[in-house]
Amino acid sequence: MSEIDPGAVALEAADQISEPDATPEVGRRRLRKEDAKLVTGQTQWTDNIQFAGMLHMAVLRSPMAHAKVTRVDVSPALQQPGVIAAYSGRDFADEQGSLPCAWPVTPDMKLPAHPPLAVDEVRYVGDAVAVVVARDRYAAADALESIEVDYEPLPAVVDMEAALADNAPLVHSDLGTNRCFTWPFTGGDDYDAVKAKADVVVTRRFVQQRLIPTAMEPRAVVVAPLPASGEFTVYSATQIPHVLKLMLAMVTAIPEQKLRVIAPDVGGGFGSKLNVYAEEVLTLLIARRLGRPIKWTESRSEGYQATIHGRDQIQDIEVAATKDGTLLGLKVELLADMGAYLQLVTPGVPLLGAFMFNAIYKMQAYSFTCHGVFTTKTPTDAYRGAGRPEATFAIERIMDELAVELGMDPMEVRRKNWITHDEFPFTTVAGLTYDSGNYEAATARAMELFGYDALRAEQAKRRESNDPVQLGIGISTFTEMCGLAPSRVLGSLSYGAGGWEAASIRMLPTGKVEVVTGSSPHGQGHVTAWSQIAADALGVPFEDVEVIHGDTRSSPMGMDTYGSRSLVVGGVAVHKACEKVIDKAKRVAAHLLEASEGDLDFNAGRFTVKGSPDAALSIQEVALATFAAHNLPEGIEPSLNSDFVMDPENFSFPHGTHLCAVEVDTETGFTTIRSYVCVDDIGKVINPTIVEGQVHGGLAQGIAQALYEEAVYDADGNLTTGSLVDYYVPTAADLPRFTTDRTETPATTNPLGVKGVGEAGTIASTPAVVNAVVDALRPFGVNDVAMPCSPQRVWQAIRSAANEGSAR
Amino acid sequence: MTRIRATVDGVVYDDDVEPRLLLVHYLRDRLGRTGTPVGCDTSNCGACTVHLDGKAVKSCSVLAVQADGHEVTTIQGLASDGQWHPLQKAFHERHALQCGYCTPGMIMAAADLLRDNPNPDEDAIREGIEGNLCRCTGYQHIVDAIQQASGEMSGVTAR
Numbered sequence: 001m002s003e004i005d006p007g008a009v010a011l012e013a014a015d016q017i018s019e020p021d022a023t024p025e026v027g028r029r030r031l032r033k034e035d036a037k038l039v040t041g042q043t044q045w046t047d048n049i050q051f052a053g054m055l056h057m058a059v060l061r062s063p064m065a066h067a068k069v070t071r072v073d074v075s076p077a078l079q080q081p082g083v084i085a086a087y088s089g090r091d092f093a094d095e096q097g098s099l100p101c102a103w104p105v106t107p108d109m110k111l112p113a114h115p116p117l118a119v120d121e122v123r124y125v126g127d128a129v130a131v132v133v134a135r136d137r138y139a140a141a142d143a144l145e146s147i148e149v150d151y152e153p154l155p156a157v158v159d160m161e162a163a164l165a166d167n168a169p170l171v172h173s174d175l176g177t178n179r180c181f182t183w184p185f186t187g188g189d190d191y192d193a194v195k196a197k198a199d200v201v202v203t204r205r206f207v208q209q210r211l212i213p214t215a216m217e218p219r220a221v222v223v224a225p226l227p228a229s230g231e232f233t234v235y236s237a238t239q240i241p242h243v244l245k246l247m248l249a250m251v252t253a254i255p256e257q258k259l260r261v262i263a264p265d266v267g268g269g270f271g272s273k274l275n276v277y278a279e280e281v282l283t284l285l286i287a288r289r290l291g292r293p294i295k296w297t298e299s300r301s302e303g304y305q306a307t308i309h310g311r312d313q314i315q316d317i318e319v320a321a322t323k324d325g326t327l328l329g330l331k332v333e334l335l336a337d338m339g340a341y342l343q344l345v346t347p348g349v350p351l352l353g354a355f356m357f358n359a360i361y362k363m364q365a366y367s368f369t370c371h372g373v374f375t376t377k378t379p380t381d382a383y384r385g386a387g388r389p390e391a392t393f394a395i396e397r398i399m400d401e402l403a404v405e406l407g408m409d410p411m412e413v414r415r416k417n418w419i420t421h422d423e424f425p426f427t428t429v430a431g432l433t434y435d436s437g438n439y440e441a442a443t444a445r446a447m448e449l450f451g452y453d454a455l456r457a458e459q460a461k462r463r464e465s466n467d468p469v470q471l472g473i474g475i476s477t478f479t480e481m482c483g484l485a486p487s488r489v490l491g492s493l494s495y496g497a498g499g500w501e502a503a504s505i506r507m508l509p510t511g512k513v514e515v516v517t518g519s520s521p522h523g524q525g526h527v528t529a530w531s532q533i534a535a536d537a538l539g540v541p542f543e544d545v546e547v548i549h550g551d552t553r554s555s556p557m558g559m560d561t562y563g564s565r566s567l568v569v570g571g572v573a574v575h576k577a578c579e580k581v582i583d584k585a586k587r588v589a590a591h592l593l594e595a596s597e598g599d600l601d602f603n604a605g606r607f608t609v610k611g612s613p614d615a616a617l618s619i620q621e622v623a624l625a626t627f628a629a630h631n632l633p634e635g636i637e638p639s640l641n642s643d644f645v646m647d648p649e650n651f652s653f654p655h656g657t658h659l660c661a662v663e664v665d666t667e668t669g670f671t672t673i674r675s676y677v678c679v680d681d682i683g684k685v686i687n688p689t690i691v692e693g694q695v696h697g698g699l700a701q702g703i704a705q706a707l708y709e710e711a712v713y714d715a716d717g718n719l720t721t722g723s724l725v726d727y728y729v730p731t732a733a734d735l736p737r738f739t740t741d742r743t744e745t746p747a748t749t750n751p752l753g754v755k756g757v758g759e760a761g762t763i764a765s766t767p768a769v770v771n772a773v774v775d776a777l778r779p780f781g782v783n784d785v786a787m788p789c790s791p792q793r794v795w796q797a798i799r800s801a802a803n804e805g806s807a808r
Numbered sequence: 809m810t811r812i813r814a815t816v817d818g819v820v821y822d823d824d825v826e827p828r829l830l831l832v833h834y835l836r837d838r839l840g841r842t843g844t845p846v847g848c849d850t851s852n853c854g855a856c857t858v859h860l861d862g863k864a865v866k867s868c869s870v871l872a873v874q875a876d877g878h879e880v881t882t883i884q885g886l887a888s889d890g891q892w893h894p895l896q897k898a899f900h901e902r903h904a905l906q907c908g909y910c911t912p913g914m915i916m917a918a919a920d921l922l923r924d925n926p927n928p929d930e931d932a933i934r935e936g937i938e939g940n941l942c943r944c945t946g947y948q949h950i951v952d953a954i955q956q957a958s959g960e961m962s963g964v965t966a967r
Contacts, residue, residue, distance in 0.1 A: 031900055031901060031903070032900070032903065034908070035899070035900040035905060035908070036900070037908075038905055038908030038911050039883075039892065039896040039899050039900055039905065039908070039911055039915065040843070040883065040884065040886075040887065040892070040896065041841075041842070041843015041844065041882065041883035041884040041912050042843065042884075043842075043843065043845075043908060045842070045845055045909070047836075047842075047845070047846070048836070048842035050840075136837070137833070137837075138826070138828070138829075138833075214943055215907070215909075215943060216847050216853065216855060216907065216909040216910050216941065216942065216943050216944075217845065217847070217907065217909040218846070218847070218848075265908070266907065267845070267907045267908065267909030268906075268907040268909060268943050268944055270943070297846075299848075299849040300847065300848035300849050300850065300853070301848075301849050301850070522907055523906035523907030523908070523944050524906065525906070689903045690903065692903070692949075693903050693906055693944070693945055693949060694906075696945055696946030696947075696948045696949065697906060697943070697944045697945050697946045698946075699946055700943075700945075700946035700947070701943070723848070723849070723850045723852075724848045724850050724852035724853060724941070725850045725852060729852075729941050729943070731934075731937075731938045731939075731940075731941065731947075732933070732934040732935075732937050732938060732940075732942075732947035732950065732951065733931075733934045733935050733938045735934075735946060735947055735948075737930070737948060737951075738946065738948055761946075
């Protein structure tokens, strides 16, 4: 480490440069720079932030799923100790606007008004009705209880199919329908014509249960106003400070240049903080009205109602194949639950899956239709994987069902149909061009680590001996599209923005480096990974790089972090911005070395003149000379700083083979994961340790969907899993030790060869686990178990299959 | 209001508190010891775990008045003589944290676990931290870190 004494200033700095380490940083298991503050409690979570005179907001929420609000009287709250103000929706009706949806997926999509505070009607349990602002959080919470609200109940709309029936009660009576949109899509030949040629047609209905993202840090927002200038600083536990700034300006009509949004340390997101929420608007409006700083922090149970949910689809899927197992076509009909309103990208989530049902398989015809449906439930939106886990689950489940139908090994059916490594680049039936991949290599490695054949032999034995504990083997050979996204593609899908990402490099006079990124990390380790990328590209020590993010003043351009996009778009932007620095520095170096630019080489931080090994300048020396600006070439500005905005040319397509072995106790229905092996191919890797962490966490969330988690509503629209007591997030004792490995097929569409890893584990693992559970139960005639595969569900599946069997 | 005297991370505080004030809010809002976060409202997640007289407690489930006359140690008081606790070091070295929100509670719970059982096997570790939820790591690296720290603390080479 070369720590600079603050007293030793610029002009001496060039003497202090340590020799650069020759080992490339990219690919190295660097420990994270982020950790020191996190393991010592020096973190700045949004809820830590305090300002003089700060007030606390608390939100009164609807206890009814659907009702007219006939009267709200906040005046009793004003009599409570410590209360400064209280407001109902009517108090903000003229200025609160409507929360934004940035993805009108069809021209005729129904877009309901979404007031941050309900004015006349509430449409889900948790819809905000009134707020109290008080001197501390306890006083605010106390005063909520004194607010009087009269509700006139309206019918709840909980079930998607019932919502689409004729004469169903309407979530939004002004829209005249509960159908938000219908989005049809076809690829290749006509599906029905292809189906007519098939020997086998397999049809299944799968239900993607509703999930609650449960980032460990609840949402929080603090708004600090400066009334004299009309400026506002918004601190929010958000994944998207840049998008949030723009959206808050549009919703509130506060001029964009008067808003500064900061995402301080953010404790996880998984999509739940990829949004613009009512409380962000309300704290801003109240800070403007009162001229005082306002804080709101959700409680976990409050967040379970007020923060978006994920998944919640009914999938009707059909595959047509020949009797040798060759896939001919695929048809998918989806119902996707929007919930009561459209949040930022709610309607677009199932569309991200539309291109992924065909997965890694070749086929002639693909037909897809998605219906978005309003219900009186918490809005859904992106949750880790967003559309792609749902699609991957359905195709990987039905590939197993097809194998059973044909009497083939499930891996054999996949192998018969997947794109072989020599066929890349390959344009799929859904129209995407997969740039690279090697499904054979990842599968071979996974089968070897897993001991596939030995496990099949053990399974046969247990079946034969009627062992009460049966063994099941589940496969998932997945791919995904990530690195969101080429702007022109987003445009063609009617998304409201581009998919680029920005980076800036600031070369400091001492040769140290500030990397400014538009990505906004909340656990992913960008500070460490971006340091590695910049260190290699600039030839500076890893320790000399600082990464600045999450503040729209210091990193003014960004599209933020979601969709496994940070490295593939934002990390590549850092690399490209570094290249621009070197281009500029080369001109200065050539001038100082009295050589022509063409005669200069740049390697490991040094400019050398071809053929004259002694004539050399380090990047740090060039940085200092540029800062001094005493002797620069004609027409060169005295700065090496560079910006790059990366708009990707394509999505990236990570893939992998996941294998899961479960033991299912057929007497109790209890499932235990015995082994889990995954071999992922995410292209080139910046930091293998960080990648392993991402994969492990993704697996945990995917397994959680398969076995543990479900958000349940009763018929009246009450969320009965409304806290961590009832919504089961798996603990360390529930999860197995994972065996992870990688193959490496570089992406050809970006200079780093990277593909993204944030969602891979989640996308792949759910079908691997459920396929394993169903595989264990095949001897009982079971061909599906609804998620989560709880002991009760497994036991019931066995019982009902037995009953059906005896009835036949 | 009730008068309490509590020692928090080695400093003695005298304060008047409402009897209902949760220890975690006393630490965070009154003392500014914000290293201990709040992750839930049902005592399931364990993010707020601190030590009360050396034993792990969820500070959302303890009243500030219950800390009267007692000693509280938070993640901010765990390092000694400027040296990280072996668990802090191991969590860093084994990449046992991502967003870091569960980390303070996870480390404090693990410290208590290792005091009760200095050499836990993997199952004992997994069961021992059952009361602390992590959404980022899938727990594997947390288990590895606790094993490493247990080795270091008992003078055995890390596994």
